[in-house]
Amino acid sequence: MKTVLKTEKIDKYFHDPVEFQVLKDISFDVNRGEFLSMIGKSGSGKSTLLYILSTMDTEYSGQLHIDGQLVTGLPIDSLAEIRNEKIGFVFQFHYLLPEFTCLQNVMIPALKLGKYSEEEIEHKAFEKLKILGLEDQALKSANKLSGGQQQRVAIARALINDPCIIMGDEPTGNLDSKNSNIVFDIFQNLTREFGQTIIAVTHDEDFAHRSDRIIEMKDGNILAH
């Protein structure tokens, strides 16, 4: 089993308004192809941890390895490149660019990566939309879709560069149970078929229990994993 993400003794403090340790000695490994759910009470530090794992938050102590590489302490531009290539994001809100079509939204991270030609990227983006059952919506403006559809476009966008890790902060938080199930199935399929890794923060008990592994957090500590 290959480890794609590894944390060692991660501590994090917030200083404002009062000094307060939000994460305490977080150490765990995530294997390739794992579907991991993070649960815990509101305020337990799940999102804070996820943003550290995402490389966007660099103010912590301890070490973070992604895909075998120590990323702690890298310059922010290198971190941006790592995110672009290796991590896909899905949030509670879709964060699509409203003036672009769905297809263009999906293409953006790949255009940034610049590994393929525009035609190839367009083709790939269309394939991803197809996987998510959105091929009819491809040329619609992103702000003309329903909430569930938008969330699925956001997932397609997270997949475009075939990242090894997909991170979600309550990716189904705004969806009804039907759409939640669709998203769950998509995630599971990604881990099974493409060996991609999912790390999803969730409040949905059912969602968490159906996943491969649960990390529960309480007051900045990992309770069980």
Added chain:
Amino acid sequence: MNINYKIAKTYIFSNKKLTAVGVLGVLLGMSVYIFMNSLMVGFDRTSNTTVFKNTAHIRVYKDDEISKPLIKDSIAPYLIINPKIVPKINTIINPKKILQILKNDENVVIATPQVNTNVFYNNGKSQISGTAIGIIPEEANNMFDIKSTMVEGHLDHLIHNPNGIIIGSGVAEKMNLTTGDNINLTSSKGINRTLKIIGIFKTNNYNIDKIKSYINMPLAQQILKEGNTYITDINVKVADPETAEPIAAHLTELTGYNAESWQKSNETIVAAGRMRKIIISFVSFTILLIAGFGIYNILNMTVSQKINDIAILKAMGFKGNDVVRIFVTQAVSIGVMGVIGGVAMATVVITLLKKVYIGGDIGYFPINYESTKYLQGIIIGLVITFFAGYIPAKKAANVDPVEILRR
């Protein structure tokens, strides 16, 4: 097309109103800048042409002096108790040599002698006081472009006619004279001559046209009862009139005579020009700057509107520089559209104004397409635009995506 530019383009066209306002601001600022500065160049040029029709770039002459003690190195500097300006002959001694010195100087384009004489013009009972200038016609024409002011007759005829005279249009009008008529001249030395009018000039400056006339230099020397070495002034033309002042100082040293630049003899005009320049530069630059503030505002607005886009783009791997590029591209595109519009508008305004007749010694509205001012405006406009975009863009690049995305 690079994805950064694609995003910038989408932002430009998705909020057309905002873009239009920004473009319009730059357009107006730009056209006013080019227009005002071109106008200034035009004003300066007219004012200089007017000046140079009567004033040489540099005038070399003999100044009146205070009497000096006869014995040099005397302990008492002034044996004369009450020193006064003595009316020495205000002539240039050995003019041939001085002329040669001047002509040999690398800065001097033309050097021509001239004899100024105060005269009375008489015709029948009417008498006007004035100044007859003794010139070497060809050289003087190169100096003052007399030919361009001739309304009747020909300057060349003066060369072949030692007793010819070219009078100002004011003199001609007052005395009711035309080409071919005779006119009587009385010099300050009491010499009387009847001369033939072979031409009339008009500088459009009435104060000059009503007193001035041109005669041949030997004739001027004769009516002053002087020999052929008598010269009151040597007029000097240099390549660039703006450099006249330092050259004049140099010539003073070289010849030992007083060399006076046109700037010094037209201090009021030069000072007025300088003031005009300061005001126009300041106002036009301020207007461009305000256009820059317009862009700055628009970009700030866009950045706050698109804060979610910026956060997700950064999450997906766009670097700070990519974000800067997106917004600077937007600002510079607005700027370029505004600059192009402004250049077009300035050209239209100048084209229209050029055709407006003002009259007097100005004639048509003194404005032209000044390429240097166009270029200056374009460069300043684009630089301001760049910075007006760069500051908000830098702010956008520093957005912390975590802060936005965790909401």
